[in-house]
Structure formats: C-alpha cells, structure tokens
Amino acid sequence: MRTLKYAILGLVNSCPSTGYDIAKEFKKELGNFWRARHSQIYPELKKLVDEGLLEYKVVISGEVLEKKLYFIKEKGKKDFFNWLNKDEPMVPTSKDKFRLRMYFSHNIEKERLINLLESQLEQRLTKLNFLKDRMSKYKEIPKLEEEKYGDYMVLEGAIMREDAYVRWLKKSIKRCQEEK
Numbered sequence: 001m002r003t004l005k006y007a008i009l010g011l012v013n014s015c016p017s018t019g020y021d022i023a024k025e026f027k028k029e030l031g032n033f034w035r036a037r038h039s040q041i042y043p044e045l046k047k048l049v050d051e052g053l054l055e056y057k058v059v060i061s062g063e064v065l066e067k068k069l070y071f072i073k074e075k076g077k078k079d080f081f082n083w084l085n086k087d088e089p090m091v092p093t094s095k096d097k098f099r100l101r102m103y104f105s106h107n108i109e110k111e112r113l114i115n116l117l118e119s120q121l122e123q124r125l126t127k128l129n130f131l132k133d134r135m136s137k138y139k140e141i142p143k144l145e146e147e148k149y150g151d152y153m154v155l156e157g158a159i160m161r162e163d164a165y166v167r168w169l170k171k172s173i174k175r176c177q178e179e180k
Helices: 003-014 019-027 038-050 074-084 097-103 110-135 148-178
Strands: 054-061 065-072
Touching (some): 003 019, 003 038, 003 054, 019 038, 019 065, 038 054, 038 065, 065 074, 097 110
Antiparallel strands (some): 054 065
16 A cells, blocks of 8 residues: 555645645654655655646746646545545554664663663653644644644654653663662
8 A cells, every 4th residue: 555645645635735845744744653755755746646646737936946736636535535534454563673672682781771771761752842842832622623633633642652652761771770
C-alpha cells in the first residue's frame, strides 16, 4: 500500500498545494509521526496525476518561477475517503534501534548502560517538551468536525507515547543504579 499517496491526497484535499508546500507539511505537523522526503513526494505527485487522482495548473511565482499547484479530483477524493474510512489490522511494531540495543543490554557495562539510558532520556524529554509546547496552542479540544481535531488527537497520542517512554527510561535507570 502506498501510504504516502493518502497523506498527499489528504493534504491536497485540505488545500491546493505545491510540492514544496507538501514537503513543508512533512517537516511540521506530519513530521511528528510520518516522514517523506522531496525525493519521495515529487514522484508520488506524478503518479497521482497519472492515475487521475490529482491535477495541477502551472502558476507563476515572482517574475519567472513556475510551479505546479495541485488540486484533488473527484476520483482522488473518493479514493482518499475510502482509505480514510477503512478499518485495518494493527501493523507490526515499528523499528526502534534503541530498544533493540537494550534487548542486548546484558552485554553493556553498567556505567555505559546508564549513560546510554540517560542520553536517550534527555532526547525523549526534549521531544516530549516540544510536543507539550505544540499542545499548549490548543486552549480547548477542537470539535470532531474541525480540521484541527485530527492534529489534536494525534498530538495527544504522541505525548502519551513519549511520556510512557520517559517513565520506562527513568525506571530502567533507577533499576541499574540500585543494582550492585
């Protein structure tokens, strides 16, 4: 399944966009749970146009810069909403190099293990604080039909995930420090 396809369709469904606009979204909101590089976005845009899901018009920016502004077609909306409403089985757990390393932690000297755990804790706390800062822009929970409800819901889940990771790291550090 080309999940990037649906991320792009969803973005263009919300607002006609250039490839550059789409790439910026992956660095902002979507970047907290989904990544895509320019090298993935532009070929996918071409496929979506070829499949009749998107269309574009060339617009002039400045004096000579031409860019493509993409619009979703009715067929694209139908495909996007079919995907959006689809119930799918849970996907396998994503790869986490740090947890894999910790699986083999019995091979790491105690002080080095504590250092690794503390470093990861610092990184996770930075991410958690970033997410909480983003959440602070919401003075109240958006209504279900508001466009920002999805962002709120995903952000809330990300905060809960990072909070659980932080608690696990703190518990692991404490356990290591207490062991003789």
